[in-house]
Amino acid sequence: LTQDIAAALESQLAPLGVAVLVDAEHQCMTTRGVHHRxxxxxxxxxxxxxxxxxxxxxxxxKLAGKS
Known part of the structure; x- marks a missing residue:
């Protein structure tokens, strides 16, 4: 998904560069079984x-809060 988003941005906008960060929660971890948040x-x-x-x-x- 992350690669697809970057490719779509590149093809539509033709920028000098693209940075995409996807932070996703697995619902199986939060709602079933182990219930980790x-x-x-x-x-x-x-x-x-x-x-x-x-x-x-x-x-x-750093701006994304991941560094």
Whole structure:
């Protein structure tokens, strides 16, 4: 899903780079069985300038609260 979002943004906007972060909770962990709260899977996709410039990638992650 994360890669698909990045690809859609790139194809529609033609930016210099794309950064996508998806933070998703698994409902099976929160509503069934173990009932753990705040259990999530985080995926990222960086292209262009975000992929080639570590400082830009780090800035994005800090703004997203994941660094």
């Amino acid at each position: 705040h259990v999530s899977t985080i995926t990222t996709r960086f292209t262009g300038a975000f992929k080639s410039d570590p400082a830009l990638m780090d800035r994005f992650l």
